[in-house]
Amino acid sequence: MRYLPLTTDDRRQMLHAVGAESIDDLFVDVPEAARLSGPIEGLPMHASEMAVERHMSALARRNLVAGEVPFFLGAGAYRHHVPASVDHLIQRGEYLTAYTPYQPEIAQGTLQMLFEFQTQVARLFGCDVANASMYDGSTACWEAISMAGRVTRRKRAVLSSGLHPHYVSVARTMAKFTGDTLDTAAPELNAMTDGERLLAAINGETSCVVVQYPDILGRIADLSAVAARAHEHGALLIAVVTEPVALGAIKSPGEMGADIVVGEGQSLGVGLQFGGPYVGLFACKDKYVRQMPGRLCGETVDAEGKRGFVLTLSTREQHIRREKATSNICTNSGLCALAFSIHVTLLGEAGLRTLASINHDGAVRAAERLGKVPGVRVVNDSFFNEFVVELPVEARPVVRTLADRGILAGVSLGRLYPGEESLANGLLVAVTETTTADDIDALAEALEEVLA
Amino acid sequence: MSVNASGWRPERPANGGSGAGDATATFSGNRALMLDEALIFEIGTAETTGVDLDASMLDDGRGNRLGGLARTAPIGLPGLSEPETVRHYTRLSRQNYAIDLGLFPLGSCTMKHNPRLNERMARLPGFADIHPLQPVDTVQGALAVINELAFWLIDLTGMHGVAMSPKAGAHGELCGILCIKAALEKRGEGDRKVVLVPESAHGTNPATAAFAGFKVEGIPANANGRVDLEALKARLGPDVAAVMITNPNTCGLFEPDMKAISDAVHAAGGYVYCDGANFNAIVGRVRPGDLGIDAMHINLHKTFSTPHGGGGPGSGPVVLSEALSPFGPLPYTARTADGHIHLIEEERAEEFSNEHFGGKLDSFGRMTAFHGQMGMFTRALTYILSHGADGLRQVAEDAVLNANYVLRQLEGVLEAPFAHSGPCMHEALFSDEGFADGFSTLDVAKGLIDEGYHPMTMYFPLVVHGAMLVEPTETESKAALDAFIGSLRAVAERARAGDAALKAAPVHAPRRRLDETLAARKPILAWKDPAPVAEAAE
C-alpha cells in the first residue's frame, strides 16, 4: 500500500523487538468479542491512484459547475476569482501539513501569518482585535452571542430579521440548550431593514443585538442608531458580515459602533466548495478580548530579543480552562485563514476597493436590466453586490427551470425561508467580478421567456 | 486555589545574549537559507496590488446605491505585487515544521502523511466550484460523496447513523452531546444534569459538556491508567446523563472494560460518548459499535488524513447508535430507491421522516450554515478508497506497532508510567521522572527541536507529571523511527545528566525560546502603524 512504508521484514523485526509474537499480541486489551478477524466485510479493498481518481472524477462530473454557466448565487457564499498564487502558496507542505503552532520556535510561519491575518480582519471590520479564525460565519455568530452573554451577564439576544436564516437556525439550536432567549422575526420583502423593530426591542435585559450588514436581502443600513440604543441599555451590538468584499466599498461596522463584528471569510481566497470548509472571522473591541473565543496570536520576543509570535491568552481556551473555557473550540480554520490573508495581501487596499467597485457596478447594471423584465420588481433601494427581485410567480420553480436551461439564477427565498409565503416570489441575485455583461443578459432574457 | 497538576511551570526564557559579537553574525541577520521576513505592514503599501482586475464592468455613470454609506476613511490594508507575495509567504513557510519535512510525533493529534491525491480530488471543479444552495439536481455528485463517506464511516464503526455536518472534533463532540440531551428530553429525563469525564480527557470534553449546560464531574483512573470501573459504577445514578470516554484513552491505552462500562451506563439510564480522536489505533480492527458506544466523533483530519493546515480546517462527523440517530442535526443526505440523493433541510425534515422513517426522526436542529466540510469529505473519501478495508486495517496495525516500538526502545531512558501493564496502542506515554533537578519536559521538547523534530505532545494528559505523549503514526518507516528514537534518547540523557546547555535549546531554530509571559502580560494582537515621523526641519 503506497502510504505505508513498513516492509514485511520491518514488521517482523519490530514485533520481535517489542517482544510480541504477532500483531494480535499488541491488541490484547481489546476483548475477544470486539476483535475483527479480517477486513470488514462488504467494503472494497485498496485501490490504485488511477482507480480512485476515476471514481471521484465520475462523481465530480455529476455536478453543474458554477464557473461553466451564468451564475448568480450568493446568500452567504460568493463566487469570486481567486488568484492562482493563493492556491499555490497554501499547498506548500509547510503550511498544509503543519499542526497548530504550539511550538512557536518552529512555527513562526503560521504564527506571523496569523498575526497579519488578525490585523487585516480587525482593520477590515473596524475593530481593535481579531482572533485567528473560527469554523465559519454561522458558528462565529453564535459564539459572538454567547460572548455577549458573558460580558453583560444577560441572556436575551435580539436578532435582526435580516440575519441569514441558517445563522438564526444555528443560534436557535444552541440557545435551546443554553437557555438563552432569542427575539427573532422573518424579513419583509421591502426596501427597509428592521431597524425600527430592533430599536423597540432593546431593553435593560438585552445582552446583544445582532445585525447582518449588508443583510440577507442585500440591504445596507446605518448601524449607528442601533448601536447607540444598545449601548444606552448596556447591551452590545454584534454585526455580521457574510460578504467581506463589501467592506471595500461601505463603512465598517466598527466605525458605526459595533462591539463585536463576525463574518464569513469565504469570499476571499477560499472558494465555494459546496459550503465548506470556510473561515469564520471574529473581531471586537480591545476591552472584551479576554472574553473572546478561539485562538489568538500575539507578538513577543525570543531569548535573543528578536521579534517573534506566539499563541497567547490561552487560559481562555478549553485545553487549559476545560469546563470554564470561553468556548469548546479547538481546531479552527487556519489554512482558509491563510488563503484569506494571501488574497487580501494580493489585493491590498487599492485592489480591494477596485474589486468592490466592480462588484457593485455589476450589481447595479444587473438590477437595472432585471428591473426591465416585465413583471419583475427590484426590491432593494440600497445593496452592494446582491439584491432581491420579486417575480410575479413563485421563484423556486423558476430557479429549477432556469437550471435546466443552464443558468444558475440565484437563491430563491423559498429555499431559505420554507413556508414563508410572503417571501416565496423573492429571488436573491448576486453579481461579482466573475459575472459578465453577457451573463446578465442571458439571465434577463431567460427570465423574460420563462415568465412570459 | 488549585495548584498546577501538569507540572508545567512557565518562566521567561533567560536572555541568551544578542549574538552581536558572534563571529557567525551577518549584516542582514539571515543565515543562508534561514531568512527572516518582515510583516506585510512593513513592506506593503496601500497602492500596491498583485491582482489585475477586469474593469469592463466598472461604470461610473450609474452612480452608487450604497445607501450613503460609502467607506471613505483609509482601511489600512497594505498590498504586495505577486512576486513579493509569493516570496513573503514562501519565506514564512520555511519557518514552519511540517509532516512533509519529518516525523511529527504529536500525541493525540495523529500527524500522518497527507496524500496529494486527496488535494487533487478536492480541487476538481465539480467539487470545488459548486455552491451549497444550487438546486439539488445539479449537485448529485457532491451529495453522493457525502453519502458514500457516511456509508464507510458507519460500516467502519459498526454504528447506526452518522451526522456529517460538524466542522471539527469539538463541534462533533457538541453534536453528540446535543443528541444525548435531546434523547433524554424526549424520554422526559431532561433533569439528568451530570456528565462524567475522566481527568485524562481532552479539554474539549468538559468544555463541550459545560457549553451544553451539563455539570462536569471527574471519573477516577486506576493504577494502570484506565477508568476505575467500580468507582464509575458507584457514581452512576438518575442524575447522570452521560459519560465521555476516550478510547483508546489519552494515555495511549485501550479501555478493556469498555463494554462493561457501556453496559453499566446504559443500565443506569445514561449514554456513552466516545471521543474518537484516537480512532486511528483501531480502525478496521475494532468497531466502536461493538463496545456499546452511543456517539463518537471522527476527526477526518486525524484518522482519515485530511491536512491539519496549521490549525484547521478540520471535520468531525459523529457516528450514532440507533438510540441517538433520530436526533442528529440537519441537514442530512438520504438516498431513495430511485437513486436520487435528497438533502434534508428544515423544510422537508418532518415530511421525509414520515415518509421514510415512520416519523421517528426528531432532529435537534442545525449546527452550521450549509452542509459541513465538503472539501474535507472529498479528501477523506479519496483516502478511504485508496486504502480500502484491508489497507485501513493495516493502518491501525502499523500505527500500534510503531508506537510500541518507540515505547520499548525508550523505556530504559524515559520513565513510562504504564508500560508495565502491557502494550500501548498508537501512542507511547512518558513522564519527567528521573530528570536532573531543574530539568523539565519543556527542555526535552526544545532539545528535540534542535535535533530536527517537532516535539511530542507535552504536559498532556494531566494525569502524568511532565507528560510526553509520542504518536508516530503508521506513515513512518522503521529507519525514520530509529533515527527519532536515537535523538530522543540523546536528549533525554542530557536531561537526566543535567546538561546546562539543554536549557538554552533550541539554538538552531528560526527563533530561540519565546517569551510567552511577556506576550500574555502585555498582549499585542494586531499591528499598530508607527506614529508618523514629523517632517524633518528644512
Added chain:
Amino acid sequence: MSRYFTREHEWIEVTGNGATVGITDYAQHQLGDIVFAEVPAVGRTLAKGDEAAVVESVKAASDVYSPVSGTVTEGNEALSDDPSLVNSAAEGDGWFFRIDLTNPSELDGLMDEDAYKSFVAAL
C-alpha cells in the same frame, strides 16, 4: 493581627473584623510567571470556599477560594497593571482582596504558619 493558611494555598491576615487574602509564595512558585489576576468586585459577598479570584500563568488558570465568608471591601487594583507582583511579593504587595468577616470562627479550621510549612513540605 494573625495570619492563617489554607490547604488550597491561600493566606489570610486578620486585623480586627477585616482580613486580607492572597496566595502563598509556594503557590506562586508552582504556577510560574503570573500573567493575569482578576480580583473580586467590592461589595461582593462570599461564602467560605467560594471562587473569589482568578490567577493565571500562560499555561494554567487557577481559582483563588475565599478562606472565610464575608463581604469584599477592596480588590488589589495594582494586580491588573502588574500581575508579576504575585510572583515578587505573594505574601505582601501581591495580595488579592480584603474582606469583612461574617463568621470569625471559620478561622479556627485554618493552619498557622508552622502547620502550613509542614503541610507544604509533605507535598
